[in-house]
Amino acid sequence: MNDYLTNLVTRICDRSDQLNNAPTIGWQALREAEQLANHAYIPILYQYIQTETDKEKRRAAGYIIIQLSRNTNDPEVIRFMLDRLRIEQDADMITAIQQDLERxxxxxxxxxxxxxxxxxxxxxxxxxxxxxxxxxxxxxxxxEGWALDLLKRTVNEYDIYYITFLLHKVATRKSLPALKRLLEHPRQDVKGLAFATIADIEKEKEAMFYARCLLRGQLKFEAMEAIYKYADESAIQAVITRITELLSKRRSSPRLSLENFKNGFTDLMLGMEFLFRFRTAKSEVKRTFSWITEKRAEYLLPEEREWIQRNLVNG
Structure with a gap:
């Protein structure tokens, strides 16, 4: 293998710390590998991975080649890595290859x-x-079919989460019965993923279902997000009811958390974004925004106050 790639592999495998809390040599080398776009390195790395006996060096070379594949738009590297899954026996190496394929x-x-x-x-x-x-x-x-078969076979709640996460990306209407059953799963993250996947499949066809879920307090963030993405003015009252509920008292956390802040929005912000579309046509929307700004401004989280400032005051 050429000197540069040999050196890069060595640095990626370097776990020593540097002084003054600086990034490790390995971390810096990984960031360097992410910028590579020299297609000529790919066949060199093929040969290296096929012949290198040191697991950590093969691991580093695999990371580099996946970055090259992405930066040069060469999907044939994927075929090579899939073939490596047949050859590698070590569970850590197999996991690493699959993590690279994911990226x-x-x-x-x-x-x-x-x-x-x-x-x-x-x-x-x-x-x-x-x-x-x-x-x-x-x-x-x-x-999709494979994932649905797996879902029938397993009771492991963590596997069910990962299968649902896969379905969130690949599901079609074929998956709807299984996804609807998952709405009853005891894990909140599984239910939330299933709901979001159903919404992305059904879109505006199930707008009233999203509104009913919001009013019933079921998967409230996911229901608000589905309304924001797919509902029409028929969901206005459900959103106003939810916003009134949210601002009926001060919320315990002064800052956003993973639970109330997803994809850049709280559910209140999503609700206000939805209502904002109808601000000039619907009197109840105007009254709601007036109530928020005049009566409940101090109940808003900082990010929500920024939304008000950006859209209602300066907008």
């Missing part, structure tokens, strides 16, 4: 997914779940 280009629909599909049945948790994550990058319609 790489989408897997073309014509490529053989058998190695990844087989690994979703592994007894090793990391192998199984990293395979499910890697499959999210596939355009092959086979994946």
């Amino acid at each position: 790489g280009l989408p897997i073309p629909g014509y490529m053989n997914l058998e190695p990844l599909l087989n690994n979703t049945l592994s007894l090793n948790n990391n192998v199984r779940r990293s395979a499910l994550l890697a499959l999210r990058g596939s355009h092959n319609p086979q994946v």
Whole structure:
């Protein structure tokens, strides 16, 4: 292998710390690898990975080649890495390859997914779940059916989450019955993913369902997000009711948390974004915004106050 790539692999494998709390040599080398776009390195790395006996060096070379694939738009690297899954025996290496595939280009629909599909049945948790994550990058319609079959077979709540996360990316109407059953799952994150996936499939056709869920207090953030994305003016009253409920008392956290802040919005912000579309046509929307700004401004989180300032005061 050429001197530069050999040196880069060595630095990626370097776990020593530098002085003054600076990034490690390995961390800096990984960031360097992410910028590479020299296609001529790819065949060199193929040969290196096939012959190198040191697991950590193969791991580093795999990371580099996936970055090159992404930066040069070469999907054939994906085929090479899928073939490596048949050869590697070490669970950590298999997991690492699948993590690289997850970060790489989408897997073309014509490529053989058998190695990844087989690994979703592994007894090793990391192998199984990293395979499910890697499959999210596939355009092959086979994946949806496979995921639905897995869902029937497992009772492991963590696997169910990863399968649902996969379906969130690949599901079609074929998955709707299974997704609706998942709305009754005890895990909130599974229910939330299932709801969001149903909304992305059904879109405006289920607008009233999203509004009913919001009024019933079921998956409130997900219901508000679905309304924001897909509902029309028929959901106005449900959104006003939810906003009134949210601002009926001070919320305990003065700052946003993962629970009340997703994708850049709180559910209150999503509700206000939705209502903002109807601010000039609907008197009840005007009254709601007046109530928020005049009576409940101090109940808003800082990010929500910024939204008010940007859209209602300066807008």
